[in-house]
Amino acid sequence: MQRKILFNVTGDDSLTNRKMIRGNVTNLFNLNNVKYQWANKLYRLMMENFWIPEKVSLFDDKRAYAELTPDEQKAYDGILSFLVFLDSIQTNNLPNINEYITAPEVNLVLSIQTYQEAVHSQSYAYIIESIIPVEKRAEIYDKWRTDKVLLERNKYIAEIYQNFIDNQTDKNFARVLIANYLLEGVYFYNGFNFFYNLAARSLMIGTADEIKYINRDELTHCVLFANIIKEIMAEDDTFFSIDEINQMFEKAVEQEIHWSNHIIGNNVSGISESSIEQYTKFIANKRLKDIGLPKLYEGFEKNPYQQLENIADTNGAGSVKGNFFEANVSSYNQSSAIEGWDEI
Numbered sequence: 001m002q003r004k005i006l007f008n009v010t011g012d013d014s015l016t017n018r019k020m021i022r023g024n025v026t027n028l029f030n031l032n033n034v035k036y037q038w039a040n041k042l043y044r045l046m047m048e049n050f051w052i053p054e055k056v057s058l059f060d061d062k063r064a065y066a067e068l069t070p071d072e073q074k075a076y077d078g079i080l081s082f083l084v085f086l087d088s089i090q091t092n093n094l095p096n097i098n099e100y101i102t103a104p105e106v107n108l109v110l111s112i113q114t115y116q117e118a119v120h121s122q123s124y125a126y127i128i129e130s131i132i133p134v135e136k137r138a139e140i141y142d143k144w145r146t147d148k149v150l151l152e153r154n155k156y157i158a159e160i161y162q163n164f165i166d167n168q169t170d171k172n173f174a175r176v177l178i179a180n181y182l183l184e185g186v187y188f189y190n191g192f193n194f195f196y197n198l199a200a201r202s203l204m205i206g207t208a209d210e211i212k213y214i215n216r217d218e219l220t221h222c223v224l225f226a227n228i229i230k231e232i233m234a235e236d237d238t239f240f241s242i243d244e245i246n247q248m249f250e251k252a253v254e255q256e257i258h259w260s261n262h263i264i265g266n267n268v269s270g271i272s273e274s275s276i277e278q279y280t281k282f283i284a285n286k287r288l289k290d291i292g293l294p295k296l297y298e299g300f301e302k303n304p305y306q307q308l309e310n311i312a313d314t315n316g317a318g319s320v321k322g323n324f325f326e327a328n329v330s331s332y333n334q335s336s337a338i339e340g341w342d343e344i
């Protein structure tokens, strides 16, 4: 694939010739001239979701942390270690993806996503500094050095991203997009539910509030990648291999279950190895459906943590579910009738 030219004087910004990838735009942001209207809407929603980690009080969580069981503390710390990795690699890698997306309106959304991932790193620093005893803080950042399961996971994701940086083939880019979708759509959620589970027992309420903000952002990122993938599928139905997508989903589900059993397992009230499997396969089925593909896991149609949805508040104001669509891509493709940025 060709990296974009920074200022492409021979570019063509017409909507009829605009493509998600391998297009030829000038790279100027003319936001009165937008093809992918969902990107406008998503940009607005993400900007409205602006939040500041330090505005949430974690004062009570420090005391509550000391009263968690050792297994709950292990899970709390381990999940933070994984989240620290996920947001670090996203902040670093999203600009690499953006170099190859040839829709300016989508470039802007990816830029907003990058800054949100940086805010998530800021929130982990604030959580760790406020709650975790000083002698344990470095362990959270360094856990991958000693925990083989975590290292394997982190390396698997990093390698997919690195392979495209080293070798910019179509196939490698397709893998990067699916890996991003899996990261934003599957990897975070057993961890998020652990925190909501504690909150349901009136434990670590401040942490759950931070996680709610992060969760709200991650769901918009998930929608962003689902839409990028669907638009590319609509523009070139040979770009993705469905077999490869399914294989990547299977690997992600296997790793997510293995990691969640390793760090939570049957040791935390409200969660079990069975609910972890149920939830992970349920969410994978849902993400496949959202990009128009059939489910991989028969019999996994129910969310075992449905009762936590009220705590997560993922349907409320500012949420992607409350504001966005679940329709298929064809309805957004009718956007060539230009409505400007201000219409949204």
Ligand SMILES: [Fe+2]
Pocket: 086, 087, 090, 116, 117, 120, 214, 217, 218
């Ligand atoms: Fe994030």
Ligand SMILES: [Fe+2]
Pocket: 090, 117, 184, 217, 218, 221
């Ligand atoms: Fe994200």
